[in-house]
Amino acid sequence: MNPSVLDDIHPHSFEPYLHGLAGLAPSLPPKVRVNGVAPVGYEQALRDLGQKGPGPLAIYIHVPFCPTRCNFCACTTNVTHDPGTIDAYLDSLEDELGLVASHLGRGWAVNHLHLGGGTPNHLRDDHLTRLMEIVDDHFRVPESALACIECNPRRTSPQQLELLRELGFCSLSLGVQDLSWEVQRVIGRVHSAAMIRDVCGMARAAGFHNVSIDLIHGLPEQTEASLAATLEQVIAMEPDRIRCFSYRHVPSDFPHQAAINPQTLPGVTENFALFLRVVKDLTQAGYIWIGAECFARPGDEWAMAQAAGRLHRNGIGFTALDSGCQLAFGPHGNGEVGRLLVQNESDLGAWQRAVKAGHLPISWGHRLSDRDYQRRRAYEQLLCNLTLPRSSLDSLDEDLPTLEQFAAQGLLELTGDGLRVTASGRFLLRSLCARLERSLNWDCRPW
Ligand code: SF4
Structure with a gap:
């Protein structure tokens, strides 16, 4: 995107959208239970997949400990320092992988493995090693696989990073959020820029191919000036990717968020201005804007895939690999197998009890109709690559009046070649796609 285009973007002109007045609610209800799928339906989907034979597979493993x-946390996690609790989790994880393999078969090649959380690197070295042994007992993770791990920079060490490389991880995602002391104090997560810089350097020295930094906008006490200072320091660390999500203050769902005084939060227009600052500063620094909230250096595979119109996404996030289907393990994991979307029990105890009873521990499932499946793929294409060819529009014929309305509002362009997201539409891309295909709003991992 040409940076000068951003000069024409003014937060106040987005207020009707930010307040949901223009038919685009800023966020939709997270999940509606529709045509629930019992574990037996998931078992059958795994068996059907197993009969098709090995294909590309992505695996997400949720490590629910910090x-x-x-x-500010809105993740499924548990605070523990008890090694026995983590041993018990690993026992259940082993059983869950065994259950899935009993339907799917063993030894499938994994082209994308992601350890998320929680804080996966809160696990001790022997726990991390055992976790990967469990994966290797059930699946095959070739050296060429993209293996990513989310890490809290405060919990890393050169030894741990070397172990992670030995275990096959090549991509590291660091949760930084903000570098201002005022913001860090209020959100309860303090670390210096120098420490983050050191961790980035250690990760590169250990041989990680990709180091990414996660930030959040809309945090308490955050101002445009403080965020600009954070961005300047982060840019100087030269991460391959930067992801910047919006803080959601929902203390009714996450009671610990009550520790944050809502008076210290930016309003919706101010929060939009914060994100605009992120887009301006990162694109001026040479980062390519990916999808709605991610940024990558020009040589990064996401940037190259987006430029070529072949960027994909799954429940883990963007990927340059077409993973076909995604299996999720651990509490709250989201999976997608064929037409079936499933989510595991979020509560650690409920997940463990289901696995112990020999059931696939899903708490929710939805079977997409053929039509909804096509719609999901079409809007994913728009989210990832910002265009939709005319041929894909045929599956969206009933959306045409809405798409034309968005085009009249300047958010999309409808041409003879298909559909294109405009600079303004980019800022509302996530809401826009989730409004049109509700299943996109059910994926709990970042987009
Ligand atoms: S590190 Fe903080 S934000 Fe992340 S899962 Fe743990 S408690 Fe939540």
């Missing part, structure tokens, strides 16, 4: 709870 050393402390950050005040």
